[in-house]
Amino acid sequence: MTLARHVGLALLGAAVLFVLTVKLGPFRDFQIAEVAAYVAAVAGLTVLIGHSGQVSIGNGAFMAIGAYVTALLLLHLQWPLEAVFAAGTAAAAVAGGIVGVAAARLRGPYLAGATLMLAVALPSLADKYSSTLGGDQGLPVTITTPPWLGVTFPPTRWLAWICCAAALITLILLANLGRSRIGRSWRAVRDNEVAASLAGLHVGRMQILAFVISAACAGLGGALLATVQAIASPGAFTLTLSIGLLTAAIIGGLGSLIGSIWGSLILVFLPTYAQNVATSHGLSSSISSNIPIAIYGVVLILVMLLFPSGIQGAIRRLLGPVTPAATAPFNALRRQAPASEHQKEGTT
Amino acid sequence: MQEFLEFTLGGLAFGMIYAAIALSLVLIWRGTRILNYSQGGMAMFTTFVAYTVIQHTGNYWLGFAVALVSGLILGAVIERTVIRPVENKPPMNAVIVTIGLLVLLEGVAGMIYGGQFKSFPPAFSVSGLKIGNTALGISQNDLFTAGAVLVAALLLAALFQFTSVGLRLRASAFNANVAQLLGVRVGRVLTLGWALAGLIGALAGILVTPQTFLYPNSMDAIFVLGFTAAVIGGLESPVGSVVGGLLLGLVTSYAGGYLGSSLVDLFGLAILILVLMVRPAGLFSPSATRQV
Numbered sequence: 001m002t003l004a005r006h007v008g009l010a011l012l013g014a015a016v017l018f019v020l021t022v023k024l025g026p027f028r029d030f031q032i033a034e035v036a037a038y039v040a041a042v043a044g045l046t047v048l049i050g051h052s053g054q055v056s057i058g059n060g061a062f063m064a065i066g067a068y069v070t071a072l073l074l075l076h077l078q079w080p081l082e083a084v085f086a087a088g089t090a091a092a093a094v095a096g097g098i099v100g101v102a103a104a105r106l107r108g109p110y111l112a113g114a115t116l117m118l119a120v121a122l123p124s125l126a127d128k129y130s131s132t133l134g135g136d137q138g139l140p141v142t143i144t145t146p147p148w149l150g151v152t153f154p155p156t157r158w159l160a161w162i163c164c165a166a167a168l169i170t171l172i173l174l175a176n177l178g179r180s181r182i183g184r185s186w187r188a189v190r191d192n193e194v195a196a197s198l199a200g201l202h203v204g205r206m207q208i209l210a211f212v213i214s215a216a217c218a219g220l221g222g223a224l225l226a227t228v229q230a231i232a233s234p235g236a237f238t239l240t241l242s243i244g245l246l247t248a249a250i251i252g253g254l255g256s257l258i259g260s261i262w263g264s265l266i267l268v269f270l271p272t273y274a275q276n277v278a279t280s281h282g283l284s285s286s287i288s289s290n291i292p293i294a295i296y297g298v299v300l301i302l303v304m305l306l307f308p309s310g311i312q313g314a315i316r317r318l319l320g321p322v323t324p325a326a327t328a329p330f331n332a333l334r335r336q337a338p339a340s341e342h343q344k345e346g347t348t
Numbered sequence: 349m350q351e352f353l354e355f356t357l358g359g360l361a362f363g364m365i366y367a368a369i370a371l372s373l374v375l376i377w378r379g380t381r382i383l384n385y386s387q388g389g390m391a392m393f394t395t396f397v398a399y400t401v402i403q404h405t406g407n408y409w410l411g412f413a414v415a416l417v418s419g420l421i422l423g424a425v426i427e428r429t430v431i432r433p434v435e436n437k438p439p440m441n442a443v444i445v446t447i448g449l450l451v452l453l454e455g456v457a458g459m460i461y462g463g464q465f466k467s468f469p470p471a472f473s474v475s476g477l478k479i480g481n482t483a484l485g486i487s488q489n490d491l492f493t494a495g496a497v498l499v500a501a502l503l504l505a506a507l508f509q510f511t512s513v514g515l516r517l518r519a520s521a522f523n524a525n526v527a528q529l530l531g532v533r534v535g536r537v538l539t540l541g542w543a544l545a546g547l548i549g550a551l552a553g554i555l556v557t558p559q560t561f562l563y564p565n566s567m568d569a570i571f572v573l574g575f576t577a578a579v580i581g582g583l584e585s586p587v588g589s590v591v592g593g594l595l596l597g598l599v600t601s602y603a604g605g606y607l608g609s610s611l612v613d614l615f616g617l618a619i620l621i622l623v624l625m626v627r628p629a630g631l632f633s634p635s636a637t638r639q640v
Contacts, residue, residue: 049440055440055443057447102621102624102625105624105625106624110579110624112383112385112443113383113572113575113576113579113620114617114620114621114624116385116572116575117572117575117576117613117616117617117620118617120568120569120572120613121613121614121616121617122614124611124613124614125614128608128611239565239568240451243447243450243451246444246447247451250444284462286458286459286461286462286463287459289458289463290454290455290456290458290459290463290564291455291459292455293451293454293455293458294451294452294455294456294458294459295455296448296451296452296455297448297449297450297451297452297453297454297455298448298452299448300444300445300447300448300451300452301430301445301448301449301452304434304441304444304445304448305430305433305434305445308437308441
């Protein structure tokens with residue numbers, strides 16, 4: 001029944017998006033496509049942090065992997081688009097597995113730091129292998145609208161359709177995974193590793209699986225984003241992107257898939273909005289381009305101090321009594337107990 | 349052989365910078381169990397303050413002093429305003445608040461100073477020193493850098509070891525509740541820890557910036573390597589952070605020198621992963637790892 005409900009919700013979403021993309025102009029379609037690309041990546045991250053209790057500041061790097069695989073396959077092998085996206089997702093998943101093996105041994109600050117390093121280090125590969133990866137210029141990503149849509153069909157609407165379809169499928173899969181045995185195991189591992197282990201769960205394996213899935217989602221998001229922006233370049237996958245993903249997941253509410261949509265909307269519309277306001281008030285370009293960054297910072301701090309369960313948590317609180325599901329992700333984060341507690345456990 | 353000597357000395361000089369960042373992270377970690385991701389951002393910001401002072405007065409040492417003082421103040425203010433409320437919350441919250449601070453500082457610096465690369469003056473000459481005809485690969489300024497960090501580290505060690513303030517700092521880090529019961533004002537001590545970390549970070553910022561240019565993200569890569577140094581050292585031990593910094597300085601210097609400079613960050617990542625795989629809590633920490 002859960003599957004039917006999720007699919008029903010997704011179909012409803014698809015219908016709304018269909019109407020929106022047909023009614024709105026090319027620029028809005030482009031923005032919808034961008035939001036959808038971010039939704040895929042943010043949803044994976046929110047599942048990783050909210051359900052399995054691991055933090056990654058490096059998911060931008062997995063997006064870069066997805067984007068570059070997409071660009072290379074389209075450029076050299078001209079694979080069909082579905083196959084390209086699948087390959088991009090798979091490549092990021094493999095990378096996520098490698099990092100996950102290391103990550104599963106690491107606790108909070110160590111894990112966050114290792115993924116941070118990944119986000120900083122990976123884009124430098126594009127420079128090192130500039131003959132294949134195009135250096136700072138990046139690689140072009142061009143797709144064509146399929147002939148059955150007719151020659152006058154707006155390409156941005158096609159982009160929006162592809163991205164929304166991919167994002168919706170990702171959301172359905174993640175929603176089901178969260179409700180499945182695997183999702184329950186993640187939450188058990190997150191809440192108490194020792195108890196989960198005694199109950200027969202393989203803690204390390206579950207954590208690595210969560211990492212692989214979040215990396216795969218990020219890879220798909222990166223592949224979509226590269227397609228939307230028609231380019232895969234190192235400048236698009238900086239540390240700022242990784243921090244933006246984290247911001248989106250947190251603003252939306254950790255562990256909440258609907259929240260990942262709120263977060264992605266903010267990720268796309270806040271910079272544009274800030275830029276418009278800044279230009280209309282005649283502020284210089286250095287101010288307008290940095291306002292969104294400063295706002296991310298303020299928002300991250302304020303959300304953590306005032307509403308630690310994010311937008312979706314606030315909506316849930318408004319709509320009804322607090323359910324265990326709504327509060328769970330946050331109780332759970334206490335699992336990463338202060339190091340002093342860990343030491344106590346270690347010595348007894 | 350000549351090359352090897354240059355890379356070694358250059359690596360040690362740069363390693364002292366990583367050591368300084370690592371030291372500031374360890375100071376905060378020991379006191380509050382928080383990893384301060386905004387440390388690089390704070391150092392960048394205080395260096396911009398120094399830049400402004402130097403631009404207006406033309407006096408390098410005035411800028412140097414102002415940067416250190418503003419690091420001290422910035423650290424204390426941040427601890428009092430945004431860190432205090434998350435100190436006893438899940439560690440995730442503190443991680444996110446410090447990342448928020450990093451982004452905020454970079455955004456504000458970008459708004460005030462713009463994104464262009466600015467050159468920052470070194471304290472002393474940067475032309476290479478020689479013994480006879482052998483170039484050493486380091487300059488007077490590198491010697492000053494290494495010396496300044498070393499002096500700061502020794503002063504810090506003396507503060508911790510021989511003064512009553514240091515005793516309070518150590519007591520609060522060891523067990524905040526017991527320290528509080530014994531009359532230590534733990535809140536003030538934590539603020540002091542953050543202030544000192546801000547000062548050390550500011551020092552690292554001024555010392556490294558002549559080599560990297562100054563822009564809102566200028567400290568990102570340095571911070572990440574400093575963090576790596578701290579983790580290699582185990583996050584607990586000041587000595588470990590200096591050793592970790594020097595080790596990392598050497599390895600990145602050899603990697604950059606022999607294999608190409610674009611690989612430095614990747615080598616840092618490789619070392620970090622390697623050390624954490626072998627000893628998940630760092631090289632210099634008592635073995636307290638996870639149970640399952």
